[in-house]
Amino acid sequence: MTTMPPPEADPPGNHDNDRAPGTPPGERAAGGVAGKLLWVDLSEKRSWEEVVSPEVSRAFLGGYGLGAWALYRNLEPGTDPLSADNIFGIVAGTLTGYGTPFSGRSQIVSRSPLTGTWADSNSGGAIAGQLKRCGYDGLFVRGCADSPTALIIRDGKVSFEDATDLWGLTTFEATDRLAERLDREKTGFSVIGPAGEKQSLIAAVINDRYHAWGRQGFGAILGSKKLKAIAVQGSGQVPLAHPAAFKALCEEINLPYREAHSLLVRFMAYVMKTNRFMGFVYRMITKLGLKLPVGGNQAPMIRTWRKMGTTSAVSVSTENGDAPVKNWTGAGSKDFPLSTKAYKVSDEAVQRYIDRSLSCGDCPLVCKGVVSVKDGAYKTDQVRRPDYETLCGFGANMLNDNLESVVMCHHICNNYGMDAVSAAATLGMVAELYEKGVLTIDELDGVDLRWGNAEAIVEMTRKMATREGCGDLFADGSAKAAERLGTDGAREAAVHVHGQEPAYHDPKFSMSMGTGYVADPTPGRHTTGNASWNESFGMKLPLPDAKPATVEAASVGLRSYEGKGEAQRIWSNHHQALNGSGLCMFSQLTGGLPYSRLINAATGWDMTDDEFLDAGERIQNMRHAFNVREGIKPADFKAHPRMTGEVPLKHGPLAGVKVDQQKLKDMYFDAMDWDRESGRVSADRAKALGIEETLADLVG
Amino acid sequence: MKVRFFIRGYMLDTFVSFDRKLRLPDGCSMADAFVRVEKKAGVKLSRCLAESEVVAESILLNGERVPLPRLSETTLSDGDEVSVLSPLAGG
Incomplete structure (x- = not known):
């Protein structure tokens, strides 16, 4: 594994690849990864590019991983999340922007004003795909505008537009207003509403009218920067390393879903065949508002x-x-x-x-x-x-x-x-x-x-x-x-974990869900990857070529504590690799996708399922290390007594059920090689993952 | 007597959604009732309960959990509601 460079002291503005707004994007990297980030400073109204090495792209993938890598290097510890100094990043996954099945997602990263911890969110929406089409793997924003601003990015051109007329509008109104002058079908929109403008700590960012970066207060971050909206249009395409193989894989993935359609829809799909014909058909169907008829022999x-x-x-x-x-x-x-x-x-x-x-x-x-x-x-x-x-x-x-x-x-x-x-x-x-x-x-x-x-x-x-x-x-x-x-x-x-309310899944029902609530770097979230995928749904780890011992260890009993730490490690690493790839967690529902094969076809790499999991572990360590650097201790994330059954339910299927959430958390920390008291990452594990220099002050 | 059954979720690779009141003989145990209901519901409940720990943990009688070993000794009454549930992914 390539060793990552240590954190750089220089702020991103000192990178020597500044480019004046309006100039066309430079050469794009071949093979799935643009290899560049776009940085924007709202205070100075300027933008510049940062090159990302192929080693970093492979080690951290995109999405949360690339986001964690970039923020760890550029965000000063102790930064007030609602200050101009805070940075947020919108990041594409490795598989974003190619019509990859389940890849219509966009990811955001920052430090949360709600919890003070690392923050990230994976939402539906086109903005990350459009960034990729602009030739960027991510957009990172710092500073604070003088007045309400809309950040408009068209390929390489960055505009800071007055958004006084949008300030105070709802997300629907603001998106529709922007769509009057920007083609809705070719633009990714991320906007905040009045809650974000007023810096509600639970404010969300809404993508393309209907999708949300909901949790952890991202809307307040944009509001604090007076940034009402971001709109991105890209006309290019980062080339794929092996387009034919990639297309064939996508076809293979889409087949069972296509077979779930009626003959009529399949005939339409055939007649209207394009390079990405199923994606096209689905967009058509969505646009026309048609319900999808299903035949009789599909997976229920x-x-x-x-x-x-x-x-x-x-x-x-x-x-x-x-x-x-x-x-x-x-x-x-x-x-x-x-x-x-x-x-x-x-x-x-x-x-x-x-x-x-x-x-x-x-x-x-x-x-x-x-x-x-x-x-x-x-x-x-x-x-x-x-x-x-x-x-x-x-x-x-x-x-x-x-x-x-x-x-x-x-x-x-x-x-x-x-x-x-x-x-x-x-x-x-x-x-x-x-x-x-x-x-x-x-x-x-x-x-x-x-x-x-x-x-x-x-x-x-x-x-x-x-x-x-x-x-x-x-x-x-x-x-x-x-x-x-x-x-x-x-x-x-007030039922919360370190300031954020848990989602509507009770750890007394699925105990590994609770492990995620108190052990993931983003407390209280249910979409961070838990062994409950196996615990509740009996799902096997969807990485058939991973080591047999890994696949086996990902399967656990419902009520037993045995093996729960290692299982949680595997599932959370897998989940972070999914985020890094830019995919939806529901791609796992029908047995998963050939994740590493897709990545290899896009990038030309030779990633194995085990390396895919390692990338996930690297991402999870970076997310976790961000919190450790902020002085957050593992003990700070406590489950509310109602979540553990210390305050027991008197009726119903969970009456009297208790879960030792601390034990589960300790087991997970042990499996990750994180110190239970300080949270520090073990030197050996950091070295094995190639992040010992990046996290030099936090390992040991 | 009439007992209402809710059987719902993915069971043995099938999505089951069964909600019906069934006439059962007085004094019928839950275990006997399951034998009678599985044909109507279209799912082999006995096999499902044996294979799935989480479904076996989600057997309810009038909203309270009934452990699997107690199905034979638990008798049903007129108006009872029985649920057998398999968890579904939220999000």
């Missing part, structure tokens, strides 16, 4: 996901205890029963509002949707379908079976640019405090936030998103709200 997984996406999980998860309800104090099977409540905010019920399916782009699965509520108090037009987290959060968690109100809450979150997971969890805390009399109706501006009061839930969501009245108190998430309220009751009701 594909059929169900294509029809309902994650909404299919809501009723089951509420009933079996996977989804926490009533701010982690209730049992879904008792408080929100499947037969009378949960069905109303799940799968088939949601389907009734579907207008059309929605793809992240370049996806054969197409698991998202656009919905409308035609009339009534919660009338909406062409908004993103609420998926699992939102249906659980604003539905089951709040004991709210009014689906139309959940659609509205979700739309408020997207349109105002606020994380739906944290927002709903914070509402749960407020409802609990209100029901207990800790908060009065006067303190809630007259909003009667009882469990299940749909009208009040929608109104309080709106207040949080706009910081109106009491909404200001809750707009930064439950931990900050509890701190401001300053009572033991409020602290007890």
